Amino acid sequence: MSLPRSNYDPRRVCLNPIPDLNLNFGKHRRTIGIYLAGALFALANWTFLDAAILSAHANPPYDDPQIPPPVHVQFVDWVPGICSLLGMLIINLIDKDRIRRDDYGDSTAVWRARLFLFIGFAFMAGGLAGSVSLLVLKYVMMDYPEQYTYYGYANVSQNVALMLSAVVLWIAQSAQTEYDYSLTL
Helix, strand or coil, X not given: CCCCHHHCCCCCCCXXXXXXXXXXXXXXXXXXXXXXXXXXXXXXXXXXXXXXXXXXXXXXXXXXXXXXXXXXXXXXXXXXXXXXXXXXHHHHCCCHHHHCCCCCCCXXXXXXHHHXXXXXXXXHHHHHHHHHHHHHHHHHCCCCCHHHHHXXXXXXXXXXXXXXXXXXXXXXXXXXXXXXXXXXX
């Protein structure tokens, strides 16, 4: 099947063009972003709390009731999520105008704001790296059944959703609202 010459573009990579999603939410763009970030935050914490509750109520297998469950969610499993949560809080508490190096104010304030932004992203990256390493070392390498490896996958998904929530909230807070007026010519 060939394309008609009128629709052919030699710069195109894919045979089928990617649709243009024209997502123009108008004046509600900021509000939708904030609610989406909150939903991602709630989903992240719900996923990990589900794994922690399942771990607390894990029962031995029915065929051999004397064998206890091989693994539980412990404090070590909570640490990556706490690091990602701290990173998210640090990132979203920074004033966005300080990072842009505007003409007013102290130049050391810009440097400090960027330093705290880096520390926040470092906390989030450390939380994600910790959750992936915990998944591999504690759950995958020990070859536990799938019901127990879910604890590690829930930990990783919590950290990924917290990172996405922080990014969506950052973008939503950086967007102009309908009440912000730009007086530049």
